[in-house]
Amino acid sequence: MPFGAGRNPHPQTYARDLGDRLYTSEQRRRRDASPWTLVQGVLAPLQFAVFLVSLGLVLRYLWNGEGLWAAEASVLCKTACLYAIMITGALWERDVYGRFLFAPAFFWEDVVSMLVILLHTAYLVMLLLGLANAERQLLVALAAYAAYVVNAGQFLYKFRRARCDAAGGTPVLAVANGGS
Secondary structure, three states, X not given: OOOOOOOOOOHHHHHHHHOOOOOOHHHHHHHHHOHHHHHHHHHHHHHHHHHHHHHHHHHHHHHHOOOHHHHHHHHHHHHHHXXXXXXXXXXXXXXXXXXXXXXXXXXXXXXXXXXXXXXXXHHHHHHHHOOOOHHHHHHHHHHHHHHHHHHHHHHHHHHHHHHXXXXXXXXXXXXXXXXX
């Protein structure tokens, strides 16, 4: 039987089974052994840096109409970073939890990640098919960026929880409904 089989797939029940811990000791061992942990640790700050530069370029274009090419190129770079981190994140989740997405401990992060991917992909489709004008396309990119900020916050919270778990403490912030 594969690991994780027979576990309750509902995030709230799973969280109660673990108490306040994010990982079982076996999951922590698999997390630490996975090559995707390091890859995620490199890609996450890279994606955030690309996001900040792109956000500035997009806002510059929307504010004064200058630099459309740079704004579009930066959103494409951000989208490429997103796809890379999502693919490697799914591989990480498989290594740690035995499934590619929607492991109970990261269920809500994955739900929001799907929204982030949907919005980035919508921008990409609009750009490549010439749907709407540049301003509307970039407004979709800004919506994608807003969802990304929420998602990044979710992952930072989980990162903090994992550090607190390892130190034997509990995180300062608590999230309702078993944590997400």
